[in-house]
Amino acid sequence: MEFLAIVFIPLILLLLGAAFLVVSQVSGFVQSGFLNKRQHFSNMIIQQYMAQIALAQSQIYQRSRELEDLSSRLVLSNQELGRLNAMKSKFLSMVVHDVRTPLASIRGFSELLLKRNMEKKESQYLKNIVSSTDQMGRLIADLTDLAMIEAGKMKMEKSIIEYSDIARDILPGISINAQGKGVELIVNELPTSCLIEGDKFRLTQVLMNLLNNAIKFTPAGKWVELTMRREGKYLTAYVKDSGIGIHQSETKRIFEKFYQAKHQKDEKLRKQGWGLGLSIAQEIIRSHKGEIGATSPGLGKGATFWFKIPAGA
Numbered sequence: 001m002e003f004l005a006i007v008f009i010p011l012i013l014l015l016l017g018a019a020f021l022v023v024s025q026v027s028g029f030v031q032s033g034f035l036n037k038r039q040h041f042s043n044m045i046i047q048q049y050m051a052q053i054a055l056a057q058s059q060i061y062q063r064s065r066e067l068e069d070l071s072s073r074l075v076l077s078n079q080e081l082g083r084l085n086a087m088k089s090k091f092l093s094m095v096v097h098d099v100r101t102p103l104a105s106i107r108g109f110s111e112l113l114l115k116r117n118m119e120k121k122e123s124q125y126l127k128n129i130v131s132s133t134d135q136m137g138r139l140i141a142d143l144t145d146l147a148m149i150e151a152g153k154m155k156m157e158k159s160i161i162e163y164s165d166i167a168r169d170i171l172p173g174i175s176i177n178a179q180g181k182g183v184e185l186i187v188n189e190l191p192t193s194c195l196i197e198g199d200k201f202r203l204t205q206v207l208m209n210l211l212n213n214a215i216k217f218t219p220a221g222k223w224v225e226l227t228m229r230r231e232g233k234y235l236t237a238y239v240k241d242s243g244i245g246i247h248q249s250e251t252k253r254i255f256e257k258f259y260q261a262k263h264q265k266d267e268k269l270r271k272q273g274w275g276l277g278l279s280i281a282q283e284i285i286r287s288h289k290g291e292i293g294a295t296s297p298g299l300g301k302g303a304t305f306w307f308k309i310p311a312g313a
Contacts, residue, residue, distance in 0.1 A: 099140055107133040142276040146257070149283050156199040156287045160312055163235045164190035166204045167228060174211050182220030185211075188227045194235055195312040198288050203309075206281040206292075210239040210305045213277065218243035218302075234290070234308040246296035246303045254294060255282045285309065 110129045118126070148154040167190060178185040196203075214224040222242040229236060246254065246261070253259050258275040285292040290309035296302065 099136070103133050103136055103140065107137075139276075142280060145280045146276060149280065154283065154287070156202060156284075158197050158199050158288075160195055160197055161200045163194040163196050163311075164192065164228060166200060166207055167226065167237075170204055170208050170211070174208070174215070177212065178215050178224065181215050181218075183215050183218050184223040185215070186223055186225040188225070191229055191235070194230055196235055196288075196309060197312040198309060199284075202284045203288070206284050206307060207237060207239075209277040209281050210237075210307075214239050214241040214243065214303075214305070217241065230311060231308065233311055235311050236306060236308040238304055238306045240302065240304040242302040245299045245301045246294060247299055248296070251294045251296060254278055255292070281307075 107130055110126045110133070114123060114126050114130070145154065167187075171187060175185050211224065211226065218224055218241045224242075225238075225240045227238040227240070250261055254261065254275075255278045256275070257279040259279075260275050282292050285307045288309045290307055292305075292307040294303055294305045296304070
């Protein structure tokens, strides 16, 4: 028994060691294979990311070139727009300067001829000439203001004035205009002791434009109403008429330069004016830190034009 124990114990230990070695080798092989597969998978993922990064870099480079090209075109377009704008401003200045003098001469000579004894037909022709030169004179004045606005040279000569004075100075002439058109002019009580800091000439120009427009687009037998009052920190003016009205989509667009109403069916009414007066009025009111706008229930239902400016005291 002792002999068997001496022989078998070392043999068993040897077998156990061999088995452990085999298991260790097999385990190492399995782990190595797993790690290799994992490494291979990781390499594939990295390669895919690298390919995507390379593609993205290529696309970024392409977009960058396109943006550079567009930027160059935009610079050229801006330069061309600047050149055209300068030409337009120069053209406006030339028109204002070169047309005003001959117009004054035409009007002056026509008035001289009107003082002579002439036949009724010839006299009417001369009156038409005077009327046309006055119309052209108003256009020249609007173009002058437009050129000054676009050049940034339209300055407001502000002083402390009585708010209602901007209406009192023009109402006699406006009343005559309304009577000649057969339109009733309603003037509500003007406010008193309401001071503002503003350019009296320019604010008068705005109110005159709104009133004349209202009378122009109101049929005979109807009315135009002026209301001026204080509303909190603002002094307001409302010119309400019973005329042709404004389409809902155009209550803001009518303040754009040269804009003509698109929805007005009457061709003659639609083409009256040059689309400058309201845009100039808007600039004047904005220069006084105020607001201007228009509302209308719709075509044929009249309109209300309004503006408000901060009260001075």
